[in-house]
Amino acid sequence: MVKMPKLGVSACLLGQKVRSNGEAAEFRSLTRSWSHHFEMIGVCPEVGIGMGTPRPTTRLVKKDGKINLLNSETDENFTQQMVEYAQLQSDALIQSGISGFVFKNDSPSCGLERVEVHRDGQLQSRDEAMGVFAMVFTTLNPHLPVIDEARLSDPVQAEHFLARVEFLSLWLEEGRNGWTADKLMQFHNTNKLFLLSRSPSAKRSLGRLIANGFDRGDHPENVALEYMTSAQQSLNVLSKPGPIAHAMERVLGRVSSKLSSRERQETLDVIHEYRRGSLPRSAPLTLLRRLVRRCGMENETHSRFISPTPLRLSLMAKV
Numbered sequence: 616m617v618k619m620p621k622l623g624v625s626a627c628l629l630g631q632k633v634r635s636n637g638e639a640a641e642f643r644s645l646t647r648s649w650s651h652h653f654e655m656i657g658v659c660p661e662v663g664i665g666m667g668t669p670r671p672t673t674r675l676v677k678k679d680g681k682i683n684l685l686n687s688e689t690d691e692n693f694t695q696q697m698v699e700y701a702q703l704q705s706d707a708l709i710q711s712g713i714s715g716f717v718f719k720n721d722s723p724s725c726g727l728e729r730v731e732v733h734r735d736g737q738l739q740s741r742d743e744a745m746g747v748f749a750m751v752f753t754t755l756n757p758h759l760p761v762i763d764e765a766r767l768s769d770p771v772q773a774e775h776f777l778a779r780v781e782f783l784s785l786w787l788e789e790g791r792n793g794w795t796a797d798k799l800m801q802f803h804n805t806n807k808l809f810l811l812s813r814s815p816s817a818k819r820s821l822g823r824l825i826a827n828g829f830d831r832g833d834h835p836e837n838v839a840l841e842y843m844t845s846a847q848q849s850l851n852v853l854s855k856p857g858p859i860a861h862a863m864e865r866v867l868g869r870v871s872s873k874l875s876s877r878e879r880q881e882t883l884d885v886i887h888e889y890r891r892g893s894l895p896r897s898a899p900l901t902l903l904r905r906l907v908r909r910c911g912m913e914n915e916t917h918s919r920f921i922s923p924t925p926l927r928l929s930l931m932a933k934v
């Protein structure tokens with residue numbers, strides 16, 4: 616049986632009734648569609664530190680230049696408990712093999728960005744921060760793709776996040792029995808079309824990063840982690856149609872000697888229409904997949920570029 620990649624998720628998004636009011640905040644794409652392709656591991660940091668449900672709400676308060684997580688009613692300070700819990704939970708999630716995390720937005724614990732910060736009991740509208748759990752988790756794991764539910768509602772952002780998750784999941788699988796220079800170079804080569812389509816400059820710099828790391832005699836596990844951290848930082852910018860269309864043309868170039876000139880031109884026209892925004896990405900990708908298969912030139916590099924997970928979730932038709 617094929618193992619599904621794992622995703623950490625703020626538990627309330629999975630329909631668990633863990634919010635302060637005893638309710639859930641189910642995100643239906645996750646529970647009804649994504650759950651067929653990922654194993655979801657729900658985490659509620661506030662329940663995790665023993666706050667219970669229902670409970671008073673929390674808020675972020677800035678005191679002496681530091682952000683604190685306080686009980687909104689009693690001002691009990693949960694910052695230290697949350698930081699310690701986040702460190703332990705981060706380790707446990709990484710050990711379990713997650714390939715990404717989906718956070719609830721606007722939460723003083725889980726929010727990834729723009730969570731309101733109070734000062735001296737007053738709301739300072741221009742003061743914003745990350746939730747405490749999210750801040751510790753992302754600081755400890757800069758190689759892990761993360762997103763919040765607000766961004767996940769946008770198909771372009773959801774597709775890009777999933778492609779990053781899949782990239783990390785394959786890296787975890789490849790490194791399961793330890794990394795060597797050859798293995799890492801092979802992984803990079805297999806993903807070069809994917810990287811070229813998402814971050815052309817990263818494709819070049821990551822090749823150099825591997826070579827420099829092994830020239831210095833760094834431990835292969837360290838080079839591999841540095842590789843993924845740098846790759847995910849580069850991939851933290853949304854892909855544009857131009858580089859993706861360019862990668863499609865490369866795939867077409869590899870099979871074009873086996874195509875009639877009419878087939879070649881028609882495919883180029885479809886890629887061009889995608890680049891112009893008149894057709895969704897699924898149109899040229901479907902065409903290319905069929906041509907590559909017919910020409911007997913299917914390989915891992917092509918299938919990595921085509922990113923099967925977003926295809927299965929119909930996201931390519933929306934981007």
Ligand code: SF4
Nearest residue numbers: 626627659719722725
């Ligand atoms: S946002 Fe985070 S802390 Fe709040 S209920 Fe959801 S999982 Fe728990």
